[in-house]
Amino acid sequence: MRDTFDLAVVGSGIVGLGAAYAAVQRGLRVVVIDRTAEPVGSTVRNFGHLCFTPQSGDALRYGRASREIWMRLARDAGFWLRESGTHVVARHRDELALLEAAGERLDGGFGDGPSLRLLDAAQVTAAVPVDRRQVAGGALLPYDLQTDPRSAAPAIIRHLVSLGVEFRMRTSVGRVTTGTVETSRGTVFADTVVVAVNHDVDQLLPDLAEQHAVVRCSLDMLRVGIPLARPLASPLLTGWSLIRYSAFATLPEAGAVRERLHTERPELAAIDLNQMYTQLPDGSVIVGDSHHKAVTPSPFQSEATADLLLHETSVLFGAQARVLERWQGVYASAPEEFLVAEPQPGVLALAATTGIGMTTGLGLAETVLSERFGALHSTKGA
Ligand SMILES: Cc1cc2nc3c(=O)[nH]c(=O)nc-3n(C[C@H](O)[C@H](O)[C@H](O)COP(=O)(O)OP(=O)(O)OC[C@H]3O[C@@H](n4cnc5c(N)ncnc54)[C@H](O)[C@@H]3O)c2cc1C
Incomplete structure (x- = not known):
């Protein structure tokens, strides 16, 4: 047969x-x-970060369709998914200016409310357990979701x-x-x-x-234990994320953020950092990430990259992280x-x-x- x-x-x-x-x-x-x-x-x-809001073009179109399917599948297949939104912490006035510009232009069409709500520094520190000395302000992207991959x-x-x-x-x-x-x-x-x-x-x-022109992009990732003042209620993005996701990165205001971050922190630019975090249901936190593109990326993960990720994490949260796991992820990358x-x-x-x-x-x-x-x-x- x-x-x-x-x-x-x-x-x-x-x-x-x-x-x-x-x-x-x-x-x-x-x-x-x-x-x-x-x-x-x-x-x-x-990370399990379902970041629909910061997308544009086809990614936004597919993201809208995905959001509905994720919600249905979580219900029918019975897995953990939360309607947490995403918090963005801005640490500089140029990041705030970029968020303000995005707030005026983003219309993801996910629901009745705005796709981006600007937050002042007090609102950010009330929402996410970051060191208040780090915070200039931020935003909530209320329609994003989080799952446990x-x-x-x-x-x-x-x-x-x-x-x-x-x-x-x-x-x-x-x-x-x-x-x-x-x-x-x-x-x-x-x-x-x-x-x-x-x-x-x-x-x-x-x-x-x-x-x-498909190549591989390899990423160094960590899962850490970290004594946060309270749980991380949603995925957390930083200025490094704003210059990566297309709905933010293509705005004219992104240029100043990119230039400052790359000038001030060349060692982080060199690992093509996207400083972001998600907390899993067991309380541990996924920390990332670096990016390296090649047809065949090196399998050897430099400890220097992990040190940078851990240092930036302890500065942002004002707490020391302990590594529980390390891994390399790889995805297809093309123009x-x-x-x-x-x-x-x-x-x-x-x-x-x-x-x-x-x-x-x-x-x-x-x-x-x-x-x-x-x-x-x-x-x-x-
Ligand atoms: C570290 C990291 C963090 C990321 N964070 C996020 C995030 O937070 N949010 C987000 O939206 N995206 C994120 N991504 C991207 C996202 O995870 C990927 O784009 C997505 O999972 C790709 O899914 P896939 O089904 O194409 O590939 P995969 O999940 O890799 O599945 C491909 C499958 O094909 C199988 N396969 C390959 N070749 C063969 C063969 N010849 N025969 C049989 N089977 C084969 C493999 O075994 C594998 O199971 C991240 C990616 C990485 C690596």
Whole structure:
């Protein structure tokens, strides 16, 4: 008997899971294939910060779709997700000016209220446990969400299994062509194949990866114990984040922030810092992160980078952090924010090619599959 499906998904990260979810909801017979026994890619190595508000263009469009899917999946699959918003701490008047400008221009369309609420220094220190001497002011982005990446993906997989999706783990894919997926456990036949293998797209579809200039971005991450005065009620961004996320970074006011930070702190600019934090349900705090782009990044993590991350953390919170875990994360990086391509008929390659796949990946997959198989209300699965 032929091993036949309507849709085969290669990769069980958030993009692949989003594709499987979109397809099974449309009544399709779906298989997900991954070479690892359980998700260990970017989808479990990140902050769990679902930062919809600071996006623009396609990222904002996919983010809006993702937000709704994250809320539904958390309810139906039963994993931890909080409507925390994001706090931004501004430590300089140029960061405040950038937040003020963003407040006038941001319209994420997430709800009735504003997408950004400016906060004075007292409001920031009341909301997040940072050292008050560090704070000039800040903002709340109320529509952002936070999840625990380590428990969300396994819960989504269990939910998809309950909906009828088949998972073939510890099964490596060596070749994908129209209608066939050649795996280490035999050939799978499928009308449509979604390739959602993140940075390893250069191994499965090398020509496509080269056309889109996809490389790897590696990040050094820490999970720490830190005696905070009170819990961190939401993800926390800093000025370093404002010069990274497109809705802030493309504003004219971002230039002054970038120039000052890079002039004052060349050692932090050299590791391409995004100083940000999320607290997990067990109280530990994820600290990040550095960025290094290469086709094959070095696997050796410099302790100097960890020292910088820890020093900046203790200054911001006025408390000493103790390292509980260290890891390297890797994501696909390219000049465009997304890779959406059909290199062969019926083979769809999908990737977030900046570090915002948790925020956008579910919406990216839903959008692309909706274009292929129709909107949910008009399909047999609805
Ligand atoms: C350290 C770090 C922090 C981040 N923080 C955030 C954040 O806070 N918010 C946010 O929005 N985004 C964040 N990101 C980005 C986000 O995590 C990624 O964009 C997203 O998880 C990518 O999902 P994915 O499904 O494409 O990839 P992955 O989760 O990496 O999944 C790809 C899967 O494909 C499988 N695979 C690859 N090749 C094959 C093959 N040949 N055969 C079979 N299986 C294969 C792999 O085993 C893997 O399971 C962060 C990323 C990192 C690394």
